[in-house]
Amino acid sequence: MPVNIVDLISPISLAYLYMDDGHLPKSGALLCLGGFTNNELEIFRLALETKWGLVATIHSQGKIYI
Numbered sequence: 001m002p003v004n005i006v007d008l009i010s011p012i013s014l015a016y017l018y019m020d021d022g023h024l025p026k027s028g029a030l031l032c033l034g035g036f037t038n039n040e041l042e043i044f045r046l047a048l049e050t051k052w053g054l055v056a057t058i059h060s061q062g063k064i065y066i
Contacts, residue, residue, distance in 0.1 A: 001040035006047040014048075025065075034062035 002008060022031045033041060041058050048054040048066065056066045 001036055001043050003043060005044055006050050009047055009051065029066045030059075031064045031066070032062065033064060036062055 017031060018029060021033060022029055024030070033044070036044070038058065041062060041064060045056045045058055045064060048056045048064075054066050056064050059065055
């Protein structure tokens with residue numbers, strides 16, 4: 001995960017990520033990013049919050065809930 005992901009991520013790249021590694025639980029959205037460390041997941045979570053104001057939490061096994 002690049003530390004400057006906030007500069008690199010776009011709405012289209014987030015849509016591709018969701019279509020590839022995400023699903024829709026009863027509410028919100030879940031991204032399955034199991035190949036990343038907890039530090040990398042935190043960088044991504046902060047990027048979502050900073051760029052779009054999305055509230056995201058890190059769950060077990062590399063999942064980010066938005």
